[in-house]
Amino acid sequence: MDARSVGSLDGAWLLSATEMRAAEARAIAAGTPGAVLMERAAASVVAAIDAQWPELQPGARICVLCGPGGNGGDGYAVARMLAARGMRVALHALAPASHPDAVGQATLWREMGEIGGWDGATNSAASADLVIDALFGIGLSRPLGAEIAALREVRAPRRLAIDLPSGLCSESGRVIGEACLDADFTVTFHAPKRGHVLAEGPARCGRLDLRDIGLDAVGGEIALTGVPADLAKRAGHKYGYGHALVLSGEVGRGGAARMAARAALRIGAGLVTLGCPAAALQENAARLDAIMLRPVRDEEALAGLLEDARLNALLLGPGLGTGARERDLVAQALSAGRATVLDADALTLVANDDGLRGALHPGCLLTPHEGEFARLCTDLADRMTGPTTSGPAFSRLDAAREAAARLGCTLLLKGPDTVIAAPDGRARVNASVYDRAAPWLATAGAGDVLAGIAAGLMARGRDGFDAASTAAWLHSAAARRFGPGLIAEDLPEQLPGLLRELGL
Numbered sequence: 001m002d003a004r005s006v007g008s009l010d011g012a013w014l015l016s017a018t019e020m021r022a023a024e025a026r027a028i029a030a031g032t033p034g035a036v037l038m039e040r041a042a043a044s045v046v047a048a049i050d051a052q053w054p055e056l057q058p059g060a061r062i063c064v065l066c067g068p069g070g071n072g073g074d075g076y077a078v079a080r081m082l083a084a085r086g087m088r089v090a091l092h093a094l095a096p097a098s099h100p101d102a103v104g105q106a107t108l109w110r111e112m113g114e115i116g117g118w119d120g121a122t123n124s125a126a127s128a129d130l131v132i133d134a135l136f137g138i139g140l141s142r143p144l145g146a147e148i149a150a151l152r153e154v155r156a157p158r159r160l161a162i163d164l165p166s167g168l169c170s171e172s173g174r175v176i177g178e179a180c181l182d183a184d185f186t187v188t189f190h191a192p193k194r195g196h197v198l199a200e201g202p203a204r205c206g207r208l209d210l211r212d213i214g215l216d217a218v219g220g221e222i223a224l225t226g227v228p229a230d231l232a233k234r235a236g237h238k239y240g241y242g243h244a245l246v247l248s249g250e251v252g253r254g255g256a257a258r259m260a261a262r263a264a265l266r267i268g269a270g271l272v273t274l275g276c277p278a279a280a281l282q283e284n285a286a287r288l289d290a291i292m293l294r295p296v297r298d299e300e301a302l303a304g305l306l307e308d309a310r311l312n313a314l315l316l317g318p319g320l321g322t323g324a325r326e327r328d329l330v331a332q333a334l335s336a337g338r339a340t341v342l343d344a345d346a347l348t349l350v351a352n353d354d355g356l357r358g359a360l361h362p363g364c365l366l367t368p369h370e371g372e373f374a375r376l377c378t379d380l381a382d383r384m385t386g387p388t389t390s391g392p393a394f395s396r397l398d399a400a401r402e403a404a405a406r407l408g409c410t411l412l413l414k415g416p417d418t419v420i421a422a423p424d425g426r427a428r429v430n431a432s433v434y435d436r437a438a439p440w441l442a443t444a445g446a447g448d449v450l451a452g453i454a455a456g457l458m459a460r461g462r463d464g465f466d467a468a469s470t471a472a473w474l475h476s477a478a479a480r481r482f483g484p485g486l487i488a489e490d491l492p493e494q495l496p497g498l499l500r501e502l503g504l
């Protein structure tokens with residue numbers, strides 16, 4: 001069995017514990033015993049250790065911490081393989097093996113070394129070159145506490161978690177309770193689990209190495225966003241690519257809407273118009289060329305503009321303002337029933353106005369960050385961030401899906417772990433984490449550009465779910481392409497190069 005590293009997370013399935021168990025059960029039903037899968041998992045951990053820390057040679061001191069379940073079983077098998085290579089392995093069990101395959105692995109290990117009591121675990125860890133956490137994986141169901149308190153104080157030079165750092169919830173990426181054994185390096189099998197990319201997962205896992213253990217590549221319910229397809233333009237008229245309308249606020253507040261409009265144009269909307277109060281026309285005209293300008297005084301003016309059915313995607317929010325005029329503009333836009341992105345100030349207006357909330361429709365895409373989400377769905381935000389006492393914990397994925405169903409529109413919950421959820425239950429995650437991290441996206445105006453890209457894609461005819469998924473992927477790829485020093489204005493300018501690299 002080739003214990004290869006599977007590499008990129010782009011487009012990967014993001015499995016739940018239940019889906020992972022089903023994959024394992026299918027393999028077992030098809031004739032591969034669970035013990036063989038465990039052996040493969042352990043061999044892949046050893047291969048990952050070799051690749052990550054080639055300096056660990058015979059004689060290196062390894063401390064393996066084993067739990068009672070399958071995760072502990074992996075640990076016993078890794079201990080045996082490392083000891084067979086001449087490494088000095090000290091193994092400590094938190095509880096006796098109870099999973100049948102773990103019992104088998106513990107028996108094999110006992111022929112090579114002893115199973116130390118838990119009271120010696122901290123001392124062993126303190127003097128080890130590498131500590132391997134095989135306490136709990138996808139089976140963690142309740143908090144860890146006193147039993148790992150002293151271990152968490154140990155500053156081991158290398159910390160590896162098998163499957164998941166113990167204490168981390170595989171479904172949510174949240175710590176169950178308060179204690180987690182943070183890792184520098186986490187080796188997982190077959191496919192990433194939701195907890196590897198959501199919430200605290202990446203910070204707790206360190207690096208993530210995904211290893212093949214020969215399970216069938218059957219998908220799951222949720223996937224990560226992947227390289228977008230079908231962004232090419234073929235011959236045709238500009239109106240064939242739609243016309244986006246971005247509404248802007250008062251004088252001196254137009255920057256956010258201009259950046260959004262530019263992003264919509266860069267991603268290929270045929271035309272983009274920016275609508276603003278008459279007083280702001282001069283300011284905007286001085287800063288825009290390819291983007292058209294129209295005065296939009298109030299909701300009546302907007303209604304007039306929307307008589308042109310070719311205006312097929314609307315974006316309201318960036319720099320819009322939250323006064324009565326803006327409230328009425330949002331109401332008018334929603335009553336037009338077109339593809340509509342609501343961001344920033346428009347989300348504040350919707351959160352404070354039941355009439356607007358009730359006017360949301362399936363053509364809407366809402367793009368809140370966590371603070372805006374908390375105003376829109378306070379109860380869900382509380383569940384997402386409140387204390388956790390048992391697994392699985394309520395996740396960002398759960399919260400976004402429930403909010404999308406409740407509001408009856410697509411929702412994109414922003415973060416390094418962006419969740420996109422449609423009202424029909426579809427969901428995707430855009431994970432800007434690990435080798436896809438884009439920390440420079442934490443900059444003023446980045447969200448406006450994201451909303452603009454999504455609006456541009458909706459003008460081109462994509463539905464809200466697809467537009468949001470694609471926009472999120474492009475947005476983080478554009479940020480990575482630019483790198484350190486990124487400011488929001490740079491993002492739309494990265495799109496042409498990025499599109500070229502995608503083969504367009």
Ligand SMILES: NC(=O)C1=CN([C@@H]2O[C@H](COP(=O)(O)OP(=O)(O)OC[C@H]3O[C@@H](n4cnc5c(N)ncnc54)[C@H](O)[C@@H]3O)[C@@H](O)[C@H]2O)[C@@H](O)CC1
Pocket residue numbers: 020021023024025037038039041067068069070071072073074098099135136137138139140141142143144162163164189213
């Ligand atoms: N499912 C699969 O396809 C494979 C699973 N493997 C390993 O098996 C693991 C899953 O095994 P399990 O399902 O046995 O789950 P775990 O090994 O994660 O732990 C489950 C056990 O721990 C107990 N437990 C949960 N939380 C606890 C807590 N806070 N304190 C004390 N006890 C607690 C449970 O009651 C159960 O007995 C994976 O994470 C992975 O490491 C691998 O061997 C490869 C194949």
Ligand SMILES: [K+]
Pocket residue numbers: 071133134135136137161162163164165166
């Ligand atoms: K673990």
